[in-house]
Amino acid sequence: xxRQARSHPQRVxxxxxxxxxxxxxxxxxxxxxxRPVRSYERIxxxxxxxxxxxxxxxxxxxxxEREMMVQFAVSxxxxxxxxxxxxxxxxIRSRPGNPNGAEVLGLSTVALRKTVDRLVMGRRIALADLVxxxxxMESSANMLAARLRTEEDLVALEVALEDMQAxxxxxxxxxxxxxxxxxxxxxxxxxxxxxQMFNDVVHDVVLDMIASKIAVSREGTSMMELSLQHxxxxxxAIRSGDARRAGRMAREALFECYSALLAPEDxxxxxxxxxxxxxx
Amino acid sequence: xxRQARSHPQRVxxxxxxxxxxxxxxxxxxxxxxRPVRSYERIxxxxxxxxxxxxxxxxxxxxxEREMMVQFAVSxxxxxxxxxxxxxxxxIRSRPGNPNGAEVLGLSTVALRKTVDRLVMGRRIALADLVxxxxxMESSANMLAARLRTEEDLVALEVALEDMQAxxxxxxxxxxxxxxxxxxxxxxxxxxxxxQMFNDVVHDVVLDMIASKIAVSREGTSMMELSLQHxxxxxxAIRSGDARRAGRMAREALFECYSALLAPEDxxxxxxxxxxxxxx
DNA sequence: TTTAATTTGTTCGTATGTATG
DNA sequence: TCATACATACGAACAAATTAA
Numbered sequence: 001x002x003r004q005a006r007s008h009p010q011r012v013x014x015x016x017x018x019x020x021x022x023x024x025x026x027x028x029x030x031x032x033x034x035r036p037v038r039s040y041e042r043i044x045x046x047x048x049x050x051x052x053x054x055x056x057x058x059x060x061x062x063x064x065e066r067e068m069m070v071q072f073a074v075s076x077x078x079x080x081x082x083x084x085x086x087x088x089x090x091x092i093r094s095r096p097g098n099p100n101g102a103e104v105l106g107l108s109t110v111a112l113r114k115t116v117d118r119l120v121m122g123r124r125i126a127l128a129d130l131v132x133x134x135x136x137m138e139s140s141a142n143m144l145a146a147r148l149r150t151e152e153d154l155v156a157l158e159v160a161l162e163d164m165q166a167x168x169x170x171x172x173x174x175x176x177x178x179x180x181x182x183x184x185x186x187x188x189x190x191x192x193x194x195x196q197m198f199n200d201v202v203h204d205v206v207l208d209m210i211a212s213k214i215a216v217s218r219e220g221t222s223m224m225e226l227s228l229q230h231x232x233x234x235x236x237a238i239r240s241g242d243a244r245r246a247g248r249m250a251r252e253a254l255f256e257c258y259s260a261l262l263a264p265e266d267x268x269x270x271x272x273x274x275x276x277x278x279x280x
Numbered sequence: 281x282x283r284q285a286r287s288h289p290q291r292v293x294x295x296x297x298x299x300x301x302x303x304x305x306x307x308x309x310x311x312x313x314x315r316p317v318r319s320y321e322r323i324x325x326x327x328x329x330x331x332x333x334x335x336x337x338x339x340x341x342x343x344x345e346r347e348m349m350v351q352f353a354v355s356x357x358x359x360x361x362x363x364x365x366x367x368x369x370x371x372i373r374s375r376p377g378n379p380n381g382a383e384v385l386g387l388s389t390v391a392l393r394k395t396v397d398r399l400v401m402g403r404r405i406a407l408a409d410l411v412x413x414x415x416x417m418e419s420s421a422n423m424l425a426a427r428l429r430t431e432e433d434l435v436a437l438e439v440a441l442e443d444m445q446a447x448x449x450x451x452x453x454x455x456x457x458x459x460x461x462x463x464x465x466x467x468x469x470x471x472x473x474x475x476q477m478f479n480d481v482v483h484d485v486v487l488d489m490i491a492s493k494i495a496v497s498r499e500g501t502s503m504m505e506l507s508l509q510h511x512x513x514x515x516x517a518i519r520s521g522d523a524r525r526a527g528r529m530a531r532e533a534l535f536e537c538y539s540a541l542l543a544p545e546d547x548x549x550x551x552x553x554x555x556x557x558x559x560x
Numbered sequence: 561t562t563t564a565a566t567t568t569g570t571t572c573g574t575a576t577g578t579a580t581g
Numbered sequence: 582t583c584a585t586a587c588a589t590a591c592g593a594a595c596a597a598a599t600t601a602a
Contacts, residue, residue: 036376036598038569040364052402064587075571077357080588081364084320088365089394096316096588097578107402112395114369122332122387125473133474140416147552191549193405194413198478269471272427316578318589344567355591360569376568377598 039074043082051091058106113201120205128266130206131258132273137199138254139247144190146238146246153189157235164228169221182231210261319354323362331371338386393481400485408546410486411538412553417479418534419527424470426518426526433469437515444508449501462511490541
């Protein structure tokens with residue numbers, strides 16, 4: 001009952017490279033430790049490379065698992081392990097019954113977000129760190145935006161501000177959405193992909209944290225009014241091209257917004273940062 | 281020859297929760313879309329949670345796959361998919377033949393690093409962005425360090441500087457290692473986990489990029505001499521507690537170090553940042 | 561030093577639920 | 582409705598690596 005001739009002919013995994021016993025005698029020949037490369041990793045590499053290089057774009061579809069099993073000359077399980085890794089890195093998405101195969105999502109920052117989330121949950125990063133960092137990012141972004149903003153940027157910011165105004169005292173959801181858009185536009189105007197990315201991530205995390213701390217509904221009208229005024233001031237500074245003022249306004253707005261959430265000692269620490277920077 | 285009674289008694293995958301047909305009639309009842317939760321994800325969740333909460337620490341070992349297969353009541357394939365995800369997120373490490381099972385690595389930032397690497401490879405992030413961002417981070421870190429540094433920090437920085445001095449004109453490897461240590465100590469003195477983390481990652485990426493651009497050996501003695509002087513200046517500013525000077529020195533040091541690698545137009549853009557900040 | 565036991569890496573076959581035409 | 586192709590999941594077996602007796 002030998003279900004089949006179990007030959008495993010295509011066993012070509014990279015671990016065939018055994019560490020060479022360094023019996024050459026001379027001391028000046030040194031070898032580095034070998035980490036066996038597993039089959040699924042080489043599949044991940046190939047697909048990841050294709051996505052990074054743009055040969056696979058957002059919206060494309062991977063071949064089905066059975067098809068890849070043939071193309072990569074591995075078993076289905078191995079293909080699936082690679083799929084799981086790619087999926088957890090936010091590069092693809094697969095769902096059962098999809099005749100197209102897994103969908104390519106392109107490059108994203110979801111893995112980055114998950115990492116920060118874990119560090120926050122694990123108490124490696126405190127709320128004060130997040131607020132502090134966001135003040136740095138936001139003030140830098142606003143300074144840059146004040147210098148680099150185009151007319152289109154100003155128009156878009158104006159629209160976002162008007163949306164906030166329209167939603168004040170009425171629709172917190174819409175207000176919050178416009179708020180997020182405003183900050184995104186500033187980050188975009190700063191013309192630095194990293195500032196944009198990291199600030200986005202930290203902004204999201206902070207919003208999640210405060211959402212779990214205080215009920216959203218408590219964010220009353222007066223809070224929104226105040227926030228609106230802050231944004232208007234910032235936009236005015238950006239429009240005038242006064243980088244230092246834009247940076248200062250952004251920092252102070254954030255501080256007023258979040259200082260109530262911080263422990264007193266953290267609050268003084270953040271104030272200390274403000275003084276140390278003394279940017280404005 | 282039905283090898284065995286194929287019963288699949290324990291088919292308990294989470295997708296059993298079908299989306300409820302919203303036939304309640306009233307419009308004010310709204311349901312959110314359901315994403316089927318797969319078995320391996322629930323395993324990942326449990327283990328991830330244990331690591332984040334500290335019940336599983338760095339150096340601990342997971343049960344063997346066959347043991348987990350019993351504990352989670354799933355097949356080995358499912359356990360393995362979960363392991364691959366955890367491993368790709370840098371939370372565990374498994375190697376063949378290890379009788380202890382997979383090793384727990386604790387929280388790390390390797391996923392963060394991989395994400396940034398991909399974005400750089402995919403041209404979503406330019407070298408100018410990296411240098412620019414690093415100047416922001418480094419100047420902030422140095423300003424904070426000037427304010428917050430303890431005596432221990434100063435001693436450690438002093439030691440790192442001396443190591444750099446000792447290695448100048450002799451050992452590039454040792455010089456570079458001491459250099460990295462110096463920057464790490466500054467970030468640590470800044471007392472903000474996010475600055476530390478992001479600066480670390482970006483620092484690494486930049487080093488990799490320039491290493492692939494110019495041969496390391498070209499980094500001659502004069503370059504090391506210059507770098508040494510910069511670090512000495514920065515340390516002096518940190519010691520004196522002059523935050524603005526520390527920030528300015530750090531920015532200028534970075535600019536002198538990397539401006540040669542940037543395209544002329546990027547160079548002027550970064551200079552523009554320096555002017556816009558006008559911190560010192 | 562060799563051997564035996566255990567573990568991970570990998571493969572194959574099968575069954576089941578799901579989505580599309 | 583049905584057939585088809587897909588992903589999810591299970592289980593058994595083999596291969597290779599590691600450790601300890």
